[in-house]
Amino acid sequence: MSKPTPISGFPEWTPPQRMIEQYVLGRIRDTFELYGFAPLETRAVEPLDQLLRKGETSKEVYVLRRLQEDPGGPAGDDALGLHFDLTVPFARYVLENAGKLQFPFRRYQIQKVWRGERPQEGRYREFVQADIDIVDRDTLPAHYEAEMPLVIGDALRALPIPPVRIQVNNRKICEGFYRGVGLADPEAVLRAVDKLDKIGPEKVAALLAETAGASEAQAKACLALAEISAPDTSFADAVRALGVTDPLLDEGLDELVRVVETAAAHSPGLCVADLRIARGLDYYTGTVYETQLLGYERFGSVCSGGRYDNLASAGTTRFPGVGISIGVTRLLGLLFGADALSVSRSVPTCVLVALPTEEQRPACNRIADALRRRGIACEVSPSAAKFGKQIRYAERRGIPYVWFPGADGNPDEVKDIRSGEQAVAEPEHWAPPADDLRPVVS
RNA sequence: GUGGCUGUAGCUCAGUUGGCAGAGCACCGGGUUGUGGUCCCGGGUGUCGUGGGUUCAAAUCCCAUCAGUCACCCCA
Numbered sequence: 001m002s003k004p005t006p007i008s009g010f011p012e013w014t015p016p017q018r019m020i021e022q023y024v025l026g027r028i029r030d031t032f033e034l035y036g037f038a039p040l041e042t043r044a045v046e047p048l049d050q051l052l053r054k055g056e057t058s059k060e061v062y063v064l065r066r067l068q069e070d071p072g073g074p075a076g077d078d079a080l081g082l083h084f085d086l087t088v089p090f091a092r093y094v095l096e097n098a099g100k101l102q103f104p105f106r107r108y109q110i111q112k113v114w115r116g117e118r119p120q121e122g123r124y125r126e127f128v129q130a131d132i133d134i135v136d137r138d139t140l141p142a143h144y145e146a147e148m149p150l151v152i153g154d155a156l157r158a159l160p161i162p163p164v165r166i167q168v169n170n171r172k173i174c175e176g177f178y179r180g181v182g183l184a185d186p187e188a189v190l191r192a193v194d195k196l197d198k199i200g201p202e203k204v205a206a207l208l209a210e211t212a213g214a215s216e217a218q219a220k221a222c223l224a225l226a227e228i229s230a231p232d233t234s235f236a237d238a239v240r241a242l243g244v245t246d247p248l249l250d251e252g253l254d255e256l257v258r259v260v261e262t263a264a265a266h267s268p269g270l271c272v273a274d275l276r277i278a279r280g281l282d283y284y285t286g287t288v289y290e291t292q293l294l295g296y297e298r299f300g301s302v303c304s305g306g307r308y309d310n311l312a313s314a315g316t317t318r319f320p321g322v323g324i325s326i327g328v329t330r331l332l333g334l335l336f337g338a339d340a341l342s343v344s345r346s347v348p349t350c351v352l353v354a355l356p357t358e359e360q361r362p363a364c365n366r367i368a369d370a371l372r373r374r375g376i377a378c379e380v381s382p383s384a385a386k387f388g389k390q391i392r393y394a395e396r397r398g399i400p401y402v403w404f405p406g407a408d409g410n411p412d413e414v415k416d417i418r419s420g421e422q423a424v425a426e427p428e429h430w431a432p433p434a435d436d437l438r439p440v441v442s
Numbered sequence: 443g444u445g446g447c448u449g450u451a452g453c454u455c456a457g458u459u460g461g462c463a464g465a466g467c468a469c470c471g472g473g474u475u476g477u478g479g480u481c482c483c484g485g486g487u488g489u490c491g492u493g494g495g496u497u498c499a500a501a502u503c504c505c506a507u508c509a510g511u512c513a514c515c516c517c518a
Binding site for chain 1: 443444469474475476477478479489491492508509510511512513514515516517518
């Protein structure tokens with residue numbers, strides 16, 4: 001049996017990394033709940049036809065299949081695939097359970113998703129998304145589009161990570177503008193404009209001519225739109241100054257103004273209107289979001305989403321929604337790679353109870369129990385080695401305290417091995433400073 | 443899925459025209475019948491990513507494959 005090797009794109013963290021991840025997930029969850037989002041988990045698989053509604057991305061869906069498949073059994077339409085994101089399963093869940101839900105329905109969902117992409121730094125085939133969505137019946141008020149960045153801003157600012165900037169745009173602005181200048185294929189235009197940062201305006205103009213049939217003047221107009229970026233509502237004036245008129249464009253401008261105004265009032269500096277942002281899945285119909293870590297811009301977006309009006313409908317009833325998703329695995333993978341996150345110890349243990357002799361293990365277990373009853377994580381030393389080695393066992397793991405049971409009727413003592421201070425203590429009363437109770441992520 | 447680069451100890455890396463696998467740090471044992479970190483002594487802990495091929499001989503050359511990474515595609 002040869003040594004097992006990792007599987008490309010399926011990251012496995014070390015215990016300290018997992019402690020950081022659990023901490024981060026906990027903080028994100030707390031923020032989501034502070035905003036009233038209800039928890040939800042959906043199954044890992046969806047019928048393939050549900051997953052394939054997304055067009056081109058379908059080739060990245062992992063299909064579920066039994067090793068010994070029944071040749072005469074169901075196939076094709078009934079096949080199952082691992083979900084590709086959390087929005088499509090949520091839309092399916094809403095349709096399936098519409099009768100039991102109260103609308104508007106706001107939920108958060110933190111789960112793994114799978115994409116059969118070629119992995120590289122920050123890109124995985126199995127990763128965790130932390131997703132919030134709000135759906136309503138028939139119509140969804142635009143103020144929810146303004147609320148999404150606020151939640152994300154609070155969630156990410158509560159973490160020991162670099163500051164973020166949420167870039168917002170609105171599909172209606174793009175589509176209305178493109179229509180206003182006479183371009184019929186907004187998808188193609190968006191695709192080309194999206195490459196602006198990467199390949200520059202000249203090549204984008206060429207691409208627009210080639211793939212979207214744009215004239216020189218049309219391409220120039222699209223580029224002028226894409227270059228508009230502002231932290232306040234001045235972007236709307238800049239767009240209007242381009243002289244293009246279209247009802248959809250006006251609608252989009254009004255909506256985006258509201259998003260930017262709300263964000264500026266709640267968290268100055270968090271959001272910036274950036275009219276080149278076009279990415280995200282193709283079902284977005286209104287506001288779209290993308291999020292950069294300041295100082296790590298080259299890693300791309302760590303959180304994105306948008307409004308979707310057509311993802312869920314049953315008969316004549318439609319369920320428009322808006323959502324945004326934190327790419328937790330990407331965020332952590334990038335910061336781990338940059339050595340930008342640390343945890344104060346590699347195990348949860350706060351106290352190592354030293355073991356003078358193997359005969360005293362029952363007594364040491366009682367000490368540990370007393371500490372645990374009061375919420376202090378502890379473990380008893382693995383063996384009655386020399387105390388120096390027991391201290392070193394703790395030191396290697398970052399365990400801050402070693403507890404020495406008193407010998408011959410003497411009282412117990414506890415030592416802070418960072419400072420070397422040692423003091424008499426009783427397991428029923430001693431407590432560490434609050435900062436030492438749990439590992440600290442920073 | 444397509445193309446490029448990389449892969450030697452836990453980590454960072456040396457390894458000549460193909461000729462017995464090395465260094466620093468880390469780690470382990472001892473000095474120190476028991477309270478660590480400094481210091482001294484000792485220890486290499488390895489399928490040279492994996493599998494084939496060429497050769498008297500492969501870490502080194504060739505092929506394939508896996509993993510990492512970059513670009514494309516797409517995206518968290």
